[in-house]
Amino acid sequence: MAGNQEAQVPRVGVLALQGDFREHLAVLTSLGAVAVPVRRPDELAAVSGIVLPGGESTVMDKLSRTFGMAGPLRAAIDDGLPVYGTCAGLIMLADRVVDGAAGQRTLGGLDVAVRRNAFGNQNDSFETDVDVPVLAGPPVHAVFIRAPVVDEVGPRATAVGVLDDGRVVAVEQGNLMGTSFHPEMTADLRFHARFLDKARAWAAR
Numbered sequence: 001m002a003g004n005q006e007a008q009v010p011r012v013g014v015l016a017l018q019g020d021f022r023e024h025l026a027v028l029t030s031l032g033a034v035a036v037p038v039r040r041p042d043e044l045a046a047v048s049g050i051v052l053p054g055g056e057s058t059v060m061d062k063l064s065r066t067f068g069m070a071g072p073l074r075a076a077i078d079d080g081l082p083v084y085g086t087c088a089g090l091i092m093l094a095d096r097v098v099d100g101a102a103g104q105r106t107l108g109g110l111d112v113a114v115r116r117n118a119f120g121n122q123n124d125s126f127e128t129d130v131d132v133p134v135l136a137g138p139p140v141h142a143v144f145i146r147a148p149v150v151d152e153v154g155p156r157a158t159a160v161g162v163l164d165d166g167r168v169v170a171v172e173q174g175n176l177m178g179t180s181f182h183p184e185m186t187a188d189l190r191f192h193a194r195f196l197d198k199a200r201a202w203a204a205r
């Protein structure tokens with residue numbers, strides 16, 4: 001599957017157990033990738049990168065274990081597969097969760113601690129601009145929906161998007177990327193394009 005052709009048109013997946021996976025599939029397709037829903041280990045084995053969508057991390061956690069996806073996903077993360085998590089997907093990627101539900105687990109891999117629902121009820125959903133220097137161009141217009149915040153960035157991870165008040169909302173660690181917000185709900189597709197660059201490099205390795 002790897003090779004020149006796939007390096008041009010990467011085949012990537014979106015974890016499709018729960019959440020806004022359809023939006024991600026549409027964005028990745030619009031950027032020229034072959035984007036497929038992933039629900040089974042054999043589907044995961046056939047992609048050069050995977051997006052973990054927004055939704056509800058507690059449900060995604062339970063379903064990923066019920067469907068036998070948690071182990072293969074963690075193995076893929078350890079292997080270096082490009083993975084981009086948005087919102088609940090960022091929680092799934094985090095090594096540590098503050099204020100998690102009882103028994104909530106994550107896949108882990110990203111050396112961060114995230115705090116769920118960090119913006120509180122009064123500020124459930126909001127939009128703001130986030131400066132992300134690793135992306136060329138203007139600040140990212142970011143949509144937050146019951147979003148987590150990155151409380152602690154460990155030595156292996158890097159904060160790449162920080163709000164004016166200092167709260168970290170975008171992180172990167174090699175082939176792992178996570179944002180508290182939802183670029184798939186906006187017209188700004190630079191995070192997805194960056195993820196596809198990593199998927200192309202993975203396919204060509």
Ligand code: GLN
Pocket residue numbers: 053054055056057058086087088089091116117145146147148
């Ligand atoms: N609050 C949700 C959670 O804890 C995340 C919300 C989202 O993905 N928009 O999983």
